[in-house]
Amino acid sequence: MKKRSAWLTLFCMAWIIISCNGVVGKRKALSEGQRIYLAQCQRCHGAYGNAQLNGAKNLQYSTLNMDERIHIITNGKGVMPAFYGNLNAEEITLVASYLDSLPVAP
Numbered sequence: 001m002k003k004r005s006a007w008l009t010l011f012c013m014a015w016i017i018i019s020c021n022g023v024v025g026k027r028k029a030l031s032e033g034q035r036i037y038l039a040q041c042q043r044c045h046g047a048y049g050n051a052q053l054n055g056a057k058n059l060q061y062s063t064l065n066m067d068e069r070i071h072i073i074t075n076g077k078g079v080m081p082a083f084y085g086n087l088n089a090e091e092i093t094l095v096a097s098y099l100d101s102l103p104v105a106p
């Protein structure tokens with residue numbers, strides 16, 4: 001009986017550790033995307049994606065899917081610079097997914 005509850009405790013602890021890991025991992029990916037966004041994109045798109053400086057599109061209303069975003073961020077378009085030399089593929093994916101969590105302008 002004692003042995004069984006020890007295993008149960010162990011199982012619960014492992015489960016808690018594994019689920020915390022998942023949450024922390026996700027949070028890290030998000031804040032990394034945000035860090036890149038604020039460093040590279042804010043000057044035209046603004047902190048909320050809606051600044052539209054230098055003719056930039058309002059990202060809050062963008063209907064592009066992930067592939068299309070990655071394509072534009074990688075290769076640039078019109079006034080928007082290409083980021084392939086500046087960001088690696090992983091960073092481009094992170095910042096492209098960050099666009100889904102742009103905060104709404106106050």
Ligand code: HEC
Pocket residue numbers: 036037040041042043044045054055056057058059061062063064069072073077078079080081083095096
């Ligand atoms: C020098 C200003 C500038 C910077 C810096 C910039 N952009 Fe842009 N962005 C633009 C302009 C201008 C457009 C509109 C391009 C067009 O359609 O002609 C645009 C368009 C886009 C689009 C397409 C939106 C749509 O719905 O068509 C996405 C996505 C985008 N930018 C993401 C980013 C991301 C992510 C970054 C940072 C890595 C970034 N931009 C940095 C100027 C900029």
